[in-house]
Structures are given as structure tokens and as C-alpha cells.
Amino acid sequence: xxxxxxxxxxxxxxxxxxxxxxxxxxxxxxxxxxxxxxxxxxxxxxxxxxxxxxxxxxxxxxxxxxxxxxxxxxxxxxxxxxxxxxxxxxxxxxxxxxxxxxxxxxxxxxxxxxxxxxxxxxxxxxxxxxxxxxxxxxxxxxxxxxxxxxxxxxxxxxxxxxxxxxxxxxxxxxxxxxxxxxxxxxxxxxxxxxxxxxxxxxxxxxxxxxxxxxxxxxxxxxxxxxxxxxxxxxxxxxxxxxxxxxxxxxxxxxxxxxxxxxxxxxxxxxxxxxxxxxxxxxxxxxxxxxxx
Amino acid sequence: xxxxxxxxxxxxxxxxxxxxxxxxxxxxxxxxxxxxxxxxxxxxxxxxxxxxxxxxxxxxxxxxxxxxxxxxxxxxxxxxxxxxxxxxxxxxxxxxxxxxxxxxxxxxxxxxxxxxxxxxxxxxxxxxxxxxxxxxxxxxxxxxxxxxxxxxxxxxxxxxxxxxxxxxxxxxxxxx
Numbered sequence: 014x015x016x017x018x019x020x021x022x023x024x025x026x027x028x029x030x031x032x033x034x035x036x037x038x039x040x041x042x043x044x045x046x047x048x049x050x051x052x053x054x055x056x057x058x059x060x061x062x063x064x065x066x067x068x069x070x071x072x073x074x075x076x077x078x079x080x081x082x083x084x085x086x087x088x089x090x091x092x093x094x095x096x097x098x099x100x101x102x103x104x105x106x107x108x109x110x111x112x113x114x115x116x117x118x119x120x121x122x123x124x125x126x127x128x129x130x131x132x133x134x135x136x137x138x139x140x141x142x143x144x145x146x147x148x149x150x151x152x153x154x155x156x157x158x159x160x161x162x163x164x165x166x167x168x169x170x171x172x173x174x175x176x177x178x179x180x181x182x183x184x185x186x187x188x189x190x191x192x193x194x195x196x197x198x199x200x201x202x203x204x205x206x207x208x209x210x211x212x213x214x215x216x217x218x219x220x221x222x223x224x225x226x227x228x229x230x231x232x233x234x235x236x237x238x239x240x241x242x243x244x245x246x247x248x249x250x251x252x253x254x255x256x257x258x259x260x261x262x263x264x265x266x267x268x269x270x271x272x273x274x275x276x277x278x279x280x281x282x283x284x285x286x287x288x289x290x291x292x293x294x295x296x297x298x299x300x301x302x303x304x305x
Numbered sequence: 306x307x308x309x310x311x312x313x314x315x316x317x318x319x320x321x322x323x324x325x326x327x328x329x330x331x332x333x334x335x336x337x338x339x340x341x342x343x344x345x346x347x348x349x350x351x352x353x354x355x356x357x358x359x360x361x362x363x364x365x366x367x368x369x370x371x372x373x374x375x376x377x378x379x380x381x382x383x384x385x386x387x388x389x390x391x392x393x394x395x396x397x398x399x400x401x402x403x404x405x406x407x408x409x410x411x412x413x414x415x416x417x418x419x420x421x422x423x424x425x426x427x428x429x430x431x432x433x434x435x436x437x438x439x440x441x442x443x444x445x446x447x448x449x450x451x452x453x454x455x456x457x458x459x460x461x462x463x464x465x466x467x468x469x470x471x472x473x474x475x476x477x478x479x480x481x
Contacts, residue, residue: 055434086431087370121371121431157427 016215038089038098049073054084054120056159064164068171076179077107080114080170082163087121095119096126106130112178114170118159125150127170136178145169325470332474335458339477343398343451354449354480358405361442362389364435365412371431372415375422381415398478405446412439455479 041053049069050062057065065082072078081103088095096117106113111132118125127146129137149169153162346353365385372382388408395401416436424432455477462471 086367089366089370120427121367121374123427 038095040095040099040102041085043103047073049079050082052082052084054086054118054159056084056118056120057082057163058160061160061164065167068167072171072174076112076174077110078112078114078174078179079106080116080167080174081105082116082118082167084118084120084159084163086119088117088119088124092117092119092122092124092126093128096128100128100130106132114174116163116166116170118154118163120159125154133178137174141173145173328466328470329474332462332470336475336477339451339454339458340398342454343480354446354451355401357442357446357449358392358401361405361408361412361439361446362392364439364442365389365408367431368412368415368419368435371428371435372419374428375419375424379415379418381411381418385411385415398480402480409443449480451480 041051043051047070048066050057050065052062065080069080072080083099096115099117100113100115105115111130113130114133114137115128116125117128125146127142129142145166150162150166153159153165341349342353344353344355345351346356366389369382369385369389372379376382385408388404388411392401392404392408395404416432416439419432456479458477462468
């Protein structure tokens with residue numbers, strides 16, 4: 014039992030130490046849960062911000078989806094990790110449908126990234142996202158006209174979602190309980206699988222070891238009774254000073270016992286093995302191990 | 306007669322104890338108000354020295370990201386990175402002041418280095434933006450009345466009894 018627990022504990026420690034834990038990236042504070050554009054880099058005009066806010070709110074009200082636009086000067090680390098951190102920490106989209114869309118522009122890094130929730134993976138494939146970005150954001154972004162690029166790609170993304178995902182023909186995005194591309198659920202499933210495999214492995218080893226052991230007798234407690242000891246020597250067998258208890262739980266002369274509780278002495282089953290006992294000088298009285 | 310004396314003594318002790326306790330409590334309350342002013346602003350509106358330092362830290366971090374594109378193994382960049390990492394976790398007001406002055410020095414030096422480098426148009430605009438924003442934050446911090454309020458606290462509690470009770474009370478730190 015101790016070995017099993019130790020093995021499990023060590024495997025858990027190993028798994029957690031080796032698992033890739035996403036670094037805690039500090040993301041900026043969102044203004045509110047109903048703000049769908051955060052222009053930290055100050056590259057968007059008020060009209061564009063109002064446009065994004067209006068249509069994204071409409072998407073949120075009608076379909077619980079959203080298109081969030083964030084602009085920053087620089088990102089810490091990779092833009093994908095930063096986008097994922099924002100997506101998860103701000104909990105974009107519906108929690109069960111996982112249908113948020115996040116467009117992040119890092120002006121200083123000259124880069125952008127669009128991330129979708131897992132619920133949109135099938136209805137909004139990656140090549141469509143790439144196509145939208147290449148055709149509607151990249152030309153203006155390369156020229157430095159970020160405002161025009163963001164407005165254009167937002168319009169196209171919104172139209173795509175309405176016509177392809179939330180239109181009357183399309184059944185809509187699938188349910189998913191995870192945000193973004195998080196691998197937490199995969200990790201948990203993998204962990205449980207590993208625990209089960211280790212437990213099975215250890216059980217098999219113990220089973221194999223047990224079969225190789227020699228059989229040891231099991232002694233049971235019997236009801237204590239006084240018996241006189243008939244000695245071959247000159248003792249008087251009927252003297253009270255020469256009575257010995259066969260069993261006394263508080264005395265040193267107790268028999269080794271194993272297994273469960275006591276059983277009444279039957280005297281009909283046999284003992285196996287060496288049958289040594291502690292304390293007393295006689296063999297275990299009463300029942301030994303009953304043969305099955 | 307003994308009982309009367311005892312009663313008088315007990316009464317005096319109680320009066321002294323309660324007045325000491327209230328003096329120390331009021332000093333603590335004033336010190337906490339000053340501390341809150343430093344961290345959260347006078348009306349709890351986050352218009353405070355601490356928030357300005359955090360804004361400066363954000364600007365410094367962006368400046369570091371920009372500098373990393375053009376400078377390699379720069380000492381100012383390293384020191385700024387170190388300082389900005391410490392600022393978020395520092396609790397002492399005096400220590401924050403030291404970190405802020407280090408940050409100010411390094412930001413100035415880094416900006417002057419970057420001005421000598423041939424930057425892209427976009428990055429040039431960013432550099433100008435950071436410089437003006439940083440100066441604005443610095444100006445806001447320097448005009449904050451926090452230090453004069455701390456000075457007023459020490460002036461009011463400068464008497465003999467005040468100095469004595471101040472030993473047991475919380476003391477506000479100067480931001481200098």
C-alpha cells in the first residue's frame with residue numbers, strides 16, 4: 014500500500030514538474046465586460062471604436078458571441094501567448110459555446126494575431142481567418158493605416174460570422190467548455206489515465222509477488238479458557254498455581270493471529286506451515302486456517 | 306482612607322490609559338490616511354503617486370521593448386528591466402522613491418540613446434509619445450501634496466507628548 018502511494022505521489026510530482034504550465038503574463042485591465050475595443054496603442058479613431066463597439070455588442074446580444082479588438086504598443090513574449098492570455102483572462106465569448114474572437118494588434122512589434130474560441134474551430138477554419146487577415150488587414154497594416162485595416166477586417170469578420178455561422182442555414186457553433194486553445198482538460202485526462210495505468214501496473218506486480226510466496230497459516234483467536242498443564246515432571250496438575258491461560262490478551266503469552274476477528278474453536282481444521290507462536294509454549298489451539 | 310486612595314489611583318491610571326490609547330489611535334488613523342492617499346489618491350479615485358509610478362513603469366517597459374529592437378546588451382535596458390520588476394512588489398514608500406529615481410535616470414539615458422539611432426517612422430513616433438507621457442507623469446508626481454501632508458503630521462506631533470506617543474504609533478514615510 015505504501016509503495017503504491019509512493020509511486021502515485023512520485024508520478025504526480027513528475028507530471029506536474031514536466032507539464033508545460035503557461036506563464037502568468039500580465040495583461041492590461043479591461044475597461045468593462047461590455048467593452049469590445051481597447052485601443053491602448055491609440056491608433057484607432059473614435060468612429061472606428063464606436064463602430065466596433067456597436068456591432069460587437071449586437072453580436073453579443075443576439076448570439077452571445079463577440080469580436081474583441083485590442084491594440085497595444087508591444088507584447089511581452091510571443092504574440093500568440095499574449096493573445097491567449099488576454100482571451101482567457103478576459104473570458105471572451107460565451108462560456109459554454111466558446112465563440113469569442115480576439116484580434117490583437119501589436120503596433121511596435123509590427124504584428125497582429127487573431128484568435129477564435131474552440132467552439133468556432135469547425136465553423137470558422139484557420140484558412141478563412143488567414144484569408145481575411147491577408148486580404149483586409151495586411152494591406153493597410155503594412156502602410157501604417159491601422160485604423161482603416163482594423164475597420165475593414167472587423168466588417169468582414171462580422172459579415173462572415175453572421176452569414177456562415179449564425180445564418181439561418183448554419184446550425185451554429187458547437188458547445189465547448191474550454192476557453193481558447195487551453196490544454197487544461199487534456200492534461201487532466203492524461204493525468205487520470207496515467208494514474209490508472211500506474212495503479213494497474215502496481216496491482217499486477219503485487220499479485221505476481223503474492224503468488225510466489227509460500228503459504229502461511231492463519232491463526233485465529235479462541236475464547237480464553239483455563240486449561241491445566243499436565244507436566245511430565247513432579248508438578249501437581251490440579252494446583253491452582255500451575256494453571257495457565259491459553260490465551261490472555263494482556264499477558265505476554267499470546268498467540269500470533271492474522272486475518273479478521275475471532276472464530277470459535279472448531280478443532281477440525283488443520284494448521285499449515287511452521288505454525289510458530291509467540292509467548293506460549295504450545296501450538297495454536299482451536300482453528301487454524303480453514304482450508305477452502 | 307486607603308480605599309479612597311486606591312480609587313483615585315485607579316481613576317488616574319484609567320484616564321491616562323484611555324487618553325494614551327486614543328492619542329495613539331488617532332495618530333495611527335492619520336498615518337493610515339496618508340498611506341491611503343499615497344496608494345489610492347485622496348478620494349480613492351486612484352489618482353495617486355503610486356498609480357503614476359505604475360504608469361511610468363508601463364511606459365518604461367514599452368521603452369525597453371522598443372530599445373531591444375535597436376540596442377543589444379544595453380546597461381540601461383538591463384537596469385530598467387530590473388527596476389520595473391521590483392516596483393510592482395515593493396511595499397515601502399521610501400524604497401519606491403529610490404526605485405522611481407533609478408527608473409527616471411535610466412529612462413532619460415535610454416531615450417537620449419534612442420534619439421541617436423535611426424528609428425523607423427512608427428518607432429520614432431512611439432519614442433516621442435513615451436517621452437512626453439513620461440514627463441507628464443513625472444510632473445504629476447512632483448506636484449502631489451503627499452510630502453507636505455506628511456510634514457504637517459510630524460509638525461503636529463512634534464511636542465513632548467506627541468513625540469512620546471509617536472513611538473508607539475504607525476509613522477508615515479516621506480516620498481523622498
